[in-house]
Amino acid sequence: MSEVIVITSGKGGVGKTTTSANLGTALAQNNMKVCLIDTDIGLRNLDVVMGLENRIVYNLVDVVEGKCRIKQALIKDKKYPNMFLLPSAQTRDKTSVSPEQMKALVNELREDFDYIILDCPAGIEQGFKNAIAGADRALIVTTPEVSAIRDADRIIGLLEANGITEIDLIVNRLKVDMIKRGDMMSIEDVVDILSIDLIGAVPDDDNIVISTNQGEPLAGTDCLAGRAYTNISRRVMGEEVPLLDLDEGNGFWAKLGGLFKK
């Protein structure tokens, strides 16, 4: 029996798809059976972030309309045979699927996977309602910025109104230098404002851009973002993991070492 997690935010562009891809990858690296579902119908992106865009034969809408069986639409990951992607449709829109159909689809997949991760689209309309329909819990992704936090707050209210009460927070794209200067809200500020439990803090990392360019999620690699996602996956699995020190690389010895590299 699996745990079904929806990754949502309200605001667009804060890192839901990146988080879905990397959390899924990190769980798969831990030998979990993972199914990623892209619920953003019409604007699919999880396939491209995972590097699986050339392997799409059938998609979520085909399954829901009965044109194929679920197993025919699932794409096995390039690196981890225990992880699959159910891609979205690019040429349809969010009215092509209903919340009831999503719930039925998710329930059919529960037997075969340890974790089902639903990548939710931005907004609060049909796409959001579809994505949360089958979920047991939600991870809210936000950046430490006014608009993103405001939208995240609204989403928390909507999730609770829809019966999802296990809600955890991921603060993404943190810039430690700006926080130290007081020009960016800190993790503590964000947690205090939204009043939900923190499950992860991911720094702004250039490696994310590179990993998306190449279609290879960076979870499990040695960069800060990679380690942050691995830690999030461990917390999802129930382990207590202390937050990464996002400031490493700025300490005295690191600066000294940096001098020698020149």
Place this chain on the structure above:
Amino acid sequence: MSMIDTMMRKKSSGNVARDRLKLVLVSDRATCSPKIMEMIKNDIIEVISKYIDIDSDGLEIQMTQTENENRDGSSPAIYANIPIKGMKKR
């Protein structure tokens, strides 16, 4: 730190953002859906009608912003305008 230093120190933009957000969210969270406003309106009509004859068609209620006494922001408030036709005979 002397009082002058504290007054002269500008708030960092991160703190400004945090304080603005807290106010905005109080307002966002209090704003009711039209359905709830309708239910509140009907409940008000029912209660007041026990004691006073009111013009229920003319009753208006709305959610607005009122400025705080110390002018550091505004908080949401419900305004109701209830036209009275006469006291009910007991």
